[in-house]
Amino acid sequence: MTFTLALRNVFRHKTRSIITLSTVAFGCVALIFVGGFFEDTFYKMREGYIRSYAGHLQVFKQGFLEKGAAKPFDYLIDNPGEIITLIQGIEAVQYVTRRIEFAGLISTGENSTSCIGQGIEPKNERSVRQSDVEKQFQSRGDLSLLVGNVIETGDPLKEDEGFAVLLGRGLASSLGAQVGDGLILVSHTIGGSINAVDVSLKGTFYTSTKDFDDHFLRLPLAGAQKLLHTDSVQSLVILLKKTEDTARVKAELRHLFQEKGLALELRDWEEINDFYTKTRALFGRFFLILKLVVAIIAILGIFNTMNMAVLERTAEIGTLMALGTKQKGVAALFLMEGGILGALGGGIGIIAGIGITRLIASIGIPMPPPPGATMRWVSEPMIVPWTILFAFALSMAASLLSSFYPAYKASRLEIAQALRYAG
Amino acid sequence: MGALLMSIIRVEGATKEYYLGKTVVPALRGVDLQVEKGEFLAIAGPSGSGKTTLLNLIGCIEKPSAGKVSIDGVDTAHLTSDELADLRATKIGFIFQNFNLLPVLTALENVEYPLSIRKIPAREKRRKARQLLEAVGLSRFLHHKPLELSGGQRQRVAIARAMVADPAMILADEPTANLDHTTGQEILNLMKQMNAERKTTFLFSTHDPKVMAIAQRVVPLSDGIVADPQR
Numbered sequence: 001m002t003f004t005l006a007l008r009n010v011f012r013h014k015t016r017s018i019i020t021l022s023t024v025a026f027g028c029v030a031l032i033f034v035g036g037f038f039e040d041t042f043y044k045m046r047e048g049y050i051r052s053y054a055g056h057l058q059v060f061k062q063g064f065l066e067k068g069a070a071k072p073f074d075y076l077i078d079n080p081g082e083i084i085t086l087i088q089g090i091e092a093v094q095y096v097t098r099r100i101e102f103a104g105l106i107s108t109g110e111n112s113t114s115c116i117g118q119g120i121e122p123k124n125e126r127s128v129r130q131s132d133v134e135k136q137f138q139s140r141g142d143l144s145l146l147v148g149n150v151i152e153t154g155d156p157l158k159e160d161e162g163f164a165v166l167l168g169r170g171l172a173s174s175l176g177a178q179v180g181d182g183l184i185l186v187s188h189t190i191g192g193s194i195n196a197v198d199v200s201l202k203g204t205f206y207t208s209t210k211d212f213d214d215h216f217l218r219l220p221l222a223g224a225q226k227l228l229h230t231d232s233v234q235s236l237v238i239l240l241k242k243t244e245d246t247a248r249v250k251a252e253l254r255h256l257f258q259e260k261g262l263a264l265e266l267r268d269w270e271e272i273n274d275f276y277t278k279t280r281a282l283f284g285r286f287f288l289i290l291k292l293v294v295a296i297i298a299i300l301g302i303f304n305t306m307n308m309a310v311l312e313r314t315a316e317i318g319t320l321m322a323l324g325t326k327q328k329g330v331a332a333l334f335l336m337e338g339g340i341l342g343a344l345g346g347g348i349g350i351i352a353g354i355g356i357t358r359l360i361a362s363i364g365i366p367m368p369p370p371p372g373a374t375m376r377w378v379s380e381p382m383i384v385p386w387t388i389l390f391a392f393a394l395s396m397a398a399s400l401l402s403s404f405y406p407a408y409k410a411s412r413l414e415i416a417q418a419l420r421y422a423g
Numbered sequence: 424m425g426a427l428l429m430s431i432i433r434v435e436g437a438t439k440e441y442y443l444g445k446t447v448v449p450a451l452r453g454v455d456l457q458v459e460k461g462e463f464l465a466i467a468g469p470s471g472s473g474k475t476t477l478l479n480l481i482g483c484i485e486k487p488s489a490g491k492v493s494i495d496g497v498d499t500a501h502l503t504s505d506e507l508a509d510l511r512a513t514k515i516g517f518i519f520q521n522f523n524l525l526p527v528l529t530a531l532e533n534v535e536y537p538l539s540i541r542k543i544p545a546r547e548k549r550r551k552a553r554q555l556l557e558a559v560g561l562s563r564f565l566h567h568k569p570l571e572l573s574g575g576q577r578q579r580v581a582i583a584r585a586m587v588a589d590p591a592m593i594l595a596d597e598p599t600a601n602l603d604h605t606t607g608q609e610i611l612n613l614m615k616q617m618n619a620e621r622k623t624t625f626l627f628s629t630h631d632p633k634v635m636a637i638a639q640r641v642v643p644l645s646d647g648i649v650a651d652p653q654r
Contacts, residue, residue: 001532001535001536001539002539004528004532005525005527005528008527008528009527012526012527315521315523316523316525316526318484318523319517319519319523319525320525321484321508322482322484322511322517322523323511323512323517323536323537323540323584324508324509324511324512324513324537324540324541325508325512325540326504326505326508326509327504327505327508328505329540414485415479415484415485416479416484416485419484419519419523
């Protein structure tokens with residue numbers, strides 16, 4: 001009977017209840033949508049970074065992370081083949097690729113600029129053409145198309161083209177180089193002498209990171225090794241099938257390296273890219289503020305409704321108590337009414353939130369490049385289960401919290417006074 | 424002594440004072456009253472004489488400032504709020520001047536409510552509520568909400584609600600004050616009939632001489648004291 005009474009009381013003043021329910025529901029929609037938007041942003045930022053450059057894990061020779069910045073060529077991996085076989089034995093690994101990086105000078109003959117060269121294995125490094133990106137914006141197909149290295153002009157590298165290079169678009173622009181131009185690439189060899197090679201500009205690329213595009217050039221690993229006079233590599237970059245497996249595979253590899261007595265060290269994508277971690281923490285704060293705002297709005301909305309209800313129903317509360325309802329029974333009735341408002345508001349909010357988020361995701365929100373990046377992207381807010389649960393829990397908690405005082409006040413009314421209130 | 428034990432209500436030297444700011448307003452100034460089981464008794468007096476206050480003390484919804492109120496042999500002075508609620512739920516039925524039905528519940532649900540408090544099973548609850556509503560002549564209005572009923576019909580629902588838990592007594596504060604004469608008379612006749620058939624004690628307040636005429640006994644109240652010292 002208490003539930004029936006509570007439920008009917010909730011709908012006694014339809015307009016007021018609808019406004020209160022809308023307030024709670026709107027809060028839930030905001031949480032679900034913004035939570036989904038942030039999650040999609042994090043996901044794309046993370047995957048973009050992992051797939052365009054960092055991989056999930058990078059393997060270096062022991063000591064590289066501490067001292068490699070000053071003397072990179074002292075920490076080269078001499079026998080990558082054996083290690084690659086070991087890594088590829090792990091089911092979760094999609095591929096392993098070798099890289100070597102060096103500081104150098106690139107010149108057109110007229111203009112010269114410093115650069116960071118990266119010797120890569122083209123077959124393993126993802127690259128897509130600009131036209132595919134345009135198609136992707138039109139059709140909004142596979143996300144992964146967006147996050148690889150995009151060949152803006154010219155063609156991707158091939159394995160057997162030792163001295164062809166791709167320049168980051170910022171680097172190409174500052175150099176004033178065009179596709180097909182002959183360039184000179186100069187660097188120190190691992191022995192310390194200077195070496196220069198003629199290279200041809202095969203194309204320009206861009207990634208999700210502007211800083212990378214302003215300084216990096218890429219050439220096939222064989223070419224880089226010839227320039228540097230070495231057969232070794234500097235790092236092995238591991239791409240996994242699923243990002244969620246990173247920690248597990250990292251632990252597994254660490255164990256394997258130890259077992260085999262290999263003096264290697266590992267860095268995961270989060271360690272390499274603290275920009276992501278910091279951005280996530282920053283957005284987390286924004287989201288926390290939003291949660292607080294939603295909670296306060298819901299609490300005030302329900303508190304107002306419940307407080308009005310106690311005031312208007314004073315005589316009725318007196319009647320209930322005169323008939324033998326205990327104080328806790330009256331309090332339970334009002335808490336239940338608040339709970340019903342929270343549950344209904346939360347429920348409606350979840351349904352509307354999922355619907356609206358899905359609708360907006362299906363349309364997509366065109367977004368400008370994030371700070372420090374070059375690539376525009378389309379936000380497709382995700383449905384995040386924990387955000388849905390949180391939104392519902394928040395509306396329930398807010399409703400119970402805001403009903404607590406009115407319920408207490410109702411239960412403490414003097415019966416005779418309350419009955420007189422009817423006039 | 425035997426007669427004393429039969430009293431369902433005993434009020435001894437009850438006083439009640441209210442505070443209006445710093446001013447003390449005496450509502451009852453030492454009332455003694457005994458009501459026997461099955462009585463049909465009117466507390467009569469003009470407005471402000473303390474009728475409602477006396478009914479509130481007997482109904483355990485207020486405590487006296489001094490003096491003693493016993494219901495069915497139980498001294499109410501030291502009962503907790505929950506114990507008083509239990510006492511009201513089991514021993515006392517209320518009929519109010521403004522009917523005080525719960526507007527969101529139907530007539531049937533309103534009558535069932537006191538049984539819900541006592542956790543009576545649903546089927547039994549429904550059976551008793553129907554029976555009472557039939558007894559007060561409202562079998563055609565079981566599923567009407569209070570706003571869909573006339574004043575007289577609402578007061579009949581209130582009587583059924585007061586009777587449904589088989590209380591030892593029913594307290595009615597000016598039960599006919601908001602009804603026209605004919606309807607008021609019907610309500611009084613119904614109360615009298617319930618009193619005769621079920622031997623339920625009825626105690627009601629009124630200032631209307633016509634209503635007093637129907638009472639078995641009239642306790643006149645004036646300025647917070649019983650005007651007839653024999654009462």
